[in-house]
Amino acid sequence: MYRETKGRNYRNYRNPCLTMHQPWASLLVHGIKRIEGRSWPAPIRGRLWIHAAGKVPDDATIKAMEDFYREIYAVNGITDLKFPEHYPVSRLLGCVEVVGCVRCEELTCWEEVPEGVRLEGLTDFCWLCEQPQKLIIPFEMRGFQGVYNLERKIYEAAVRSLVPVESPLPVNFPLPNPQDPFSLKAGSISVYLSESKTSGVEKSSRLNAAIAGARAAAVQFSKKDQHVQTNTIKNVNSNNIIRTGQLKSNSSVEDDIASNKAGTLICHNKEQSGCSRYERNSSTHKQLSRTKLSQHPGPPSKIFAAAMRGLRPA
Known part of the structure; x- marks a missing residue:
């Protein structure tokens, strides 16, 4: 048993769940997709809950994946x-049900599985999935990266709403x-592979086009996600830099005030040429205003009260 790690990437899985993008998530739950491709080996065996991510798939991606599965099932006469x-x-x-994990080159040569299944291997590691079940009514919930534990309340409600799916x-x-569920993993079937090390499936032009379309959809999808993630990281770093600069500016102001140098402020923006004696940040102005008031206290309360009584509306 794996040890539990920090965060949500648990290794001591109780009710493991995997968040997937559409249309791959629904294709897997509906029994059409039998291989879940990942760049890392499957850390679990047994039931794996499937959650659909929040990104809405475009029509071109859906069409590419549906065409892909039409062609690979046609190899087996479906x-x-x-x-x-x-x-x-x-x-x-x-x-x-995740029953094993093999490498892509092993799957493509595995003669004991249908030809169409071998064609599903498009990534480094292939998670072998069986016995799909779907929820009568999908539950709205938030997903996370990697394999994570499903919340107990969601699990208890979901397990009562499962119905079996008839795979094509x-x-x-x-x-x-059979006594060891982890006996089928990357490298475990190398002795069973054919000597040719090549798949015996003859690929037609339509099949080749469908495979190319599926690869393009997956690659394009991953690039978009990577671009969004990169921009998010850049924005977060920029915000952190801005906040850091503001903190440095505020601390500098406090140091100057403490040394009776409130009128000498440093401009922290190197791109700004005409740097004035006062910081443009609004929070700094407020600090300076409060500082000036503290250095120049107002009139005594009796004088202030008399002055207020002497005021008349204009």
């Missing part, structure tokens, strides 16, 4: 696929050791 009518986002959709082509991945 031409009538029923795709999900909707691809909801920010919802818990259902679950699958159910697959039972054989385990080298």
Whole structure:
């Protein structure tokens, strides 16, 4: 058993859940997608809850993935696929059973699984998924990165709302050791691979186009996410720099005031050429105003009260 790590990336999984983008999430829960591709090996075996991320998929991505699965199922003679009518986002959709994990090059040569399954291997690690189940009504919830534990209340409600899904082509991945659920992992089936080390599936032009479209959709999708994440990090860093500069400015003002140098302020913006003696930051102006008032106290209370009584409306 793995030790539990900090944050939400638990290794001591109780009710593991994985957040996926659409349309991949619904395709997996509906039993059409049988391989979940990742750049890292599956850390669990058994039930894995599937949550759809909040990004709404565009029509081109949906079409590319549906065309991809039409073609790879056609390799096994299945031409009538029923795709999900909707691809909801920010919802818990259902679950699958993760029975193993192999590398892409192993999956493509694994003769004991259907040809169409071998074509699903498009990433470094392939999580082998069976027994899809979906929720009657998807639950709205927030997801996280990586594999994380589902909240107990959500789990207790979700487990009562599961219904089995009839996959177009159910697959039972054989385990080298049925008594050990982790016996099927990256490198464990290398001795069972054919000597040719190549897939025996003959790819037509339509199949090649569908595979290329699926790869392009996944790559383009990941690039968009990486770009957004990069911009977010830059914005956060910029805000931190601004806040740091303001803090430095305020601390400098306090130091100057403490040394009776309130009129000498430093301009922290190097790009600003005509730097005045006073900081342009509004919070600094407020500090200076309060400082000047403290250095020049107002009139005594009796004089102030008399002056107020002598006021007349204009």
